Amino acid sequence: MKYLILGASAAGLNAAKTLRKLDESAIITVVSQNTMIYSKSLLHLFITGERNLHALSFVEPDFFEQNDINWVNGVSAVGVNTYRKEVNLSNNLIETYDKLLIATGSTSLFPPNLDYIQDAKNVYSLENLTDAILIRDKISKSKSITFIGGGLVCLDIVSKLLYRGFHINIIEYGNNIMSFQLNQEAAEPYQKAVIDDGASLYTNAIVVSAGMIGDEITSLTLNNGEKINTDMVIVSSGISPNSDFLEGSDIRRDCGLVEIKGQKLRKGVLVNKKCETNIPDIYAAGDVCAEKLPLWPIAVKQGIVAAYNMALKDKEMRSVYGLKNPISYFGINTISIGDPNVSGPNIETIDYRDDLHGVYKHALVENGKYIRSIILQGEIQGAGIFERLIEDEMDISGVNKYLFDFTFDDFFELDDRGQIIYSNKNAI
């Protein structure tokens, strides 16, 4: 069997490894534009100088040899002929396949309301290694750095750049930073740390115009009239699946824009729970897929699920729920699962505070039955059960216990291997 995988990140490489495990004699080829393997989630550590390029890899250096996988790198797919089962490559060569996995990831999508600064030379968004290299280089030549969007990308970088003599501005549209993950109370200690360390934070703020000299931005003006001088701008962007090369093929995509939690996402390849596309023998996994948030663990799982099905073994996604993030800056650890801004007449709030130990826990429960959001700050152990309860919309009303004391055995039985018995055994 000849397997062809497009893309060499979370989804692509986990699929390749799984295929090798399931099919010893398979011929496996990975084609990627990247000439280096790196974890997208670690790029900020490269920008801030904490890791070198080699320390960004998420697999062993001999991954391809060890798993007997043929890696064609520096090459991208430019078209798929689903009838002849061929992929046209950018080097004018053709790869054939019996089974194809599309795991080409995504690139950044600039927020449409900031179109007018997109082409400025000192405006960046972070999506791939090339972006990271450009940002790192520009930071080394800058004195002031401005972030549009005070989300995780911003905090990942800012938390490491404070104390280093930069003037940092954060322009946040919401009431507080990390507003997709945190309510005001949970964001407060992080905001305090940012401000105490000398950064300027503008909340409820929108950029209305930019001052330019040549092709570089020198200042941004906010909706309150305030003007911020800056050497460079880093914008939190949405994502756009890398699926343009499928144009003209019969693989179903959804190319409209969707807004999830304020993030503009361009939809991608449509897949079912088994990561099958509408065309037999063609699968897709990771950020290239439609109808989901871009999240590393989802990409990994989709890669594995796709591989199982490509090797004719049953496996499916339990969920592609993506509203979940661990947050760890300034020595304050928080886990947020669900939408902290969900509201409604039947939403009850449960709060727990232990100020002495910096512990704050916050849950939003609908109709006394379904947890819609949880924030655990200062004490994050045991968060995993809430991920299950929220993702799978499990009814908690039958468990007579304080919510923050819930553990897995309040809801699940163990099997003869000592592991949770899920209703769908084939799902991950």
Place this chain on the structure above:
Amino acid sequence: MTMKTEKNKETIKKIMVDESKCQGCYNCTFACIAVHENKGKNIYKVDTHNKNFNSRNVITINEDGRPTPMVCRHCDMPECVLTCISGAMTKDEETGIVKHNLKKCASCFMCVMSCPYGVLKPDNKTGKIIIKCDMCEGEDMPACVKSCPTGALYIKEVEKI
């Protein structure tokens, strides 16, 4: 820990839990601390006031107020491995053990968020290091199992998959 049984099937060792036998004595917790934090010293020599000490297992209280000891399951399809962004958490297919490589770890806590058993946590001292069961590598039996006086924690050989 791979071994062959009489039927010649390859097996791995797993720590199993029989919560009906647990008396909540915390021997497993102190034994774990003694081995990992107190360099193998007797459990009676564990400094119970040292908040920097971490146990890799937990005892939770169920609805009826009964204790349940819980140790890393070293899952067949481990959530902590699937969610790891840096390749620090890996599953050793030979031994069945889920290993954590501190050098590779980015302290992002995806694994803490994803472990449904709630056994992973950042360490008490720095809040940056993942505390993770290693099945007491190199020992003949994990300390928690060895120290359990009731048999609530026990070793079972299960088929390797």
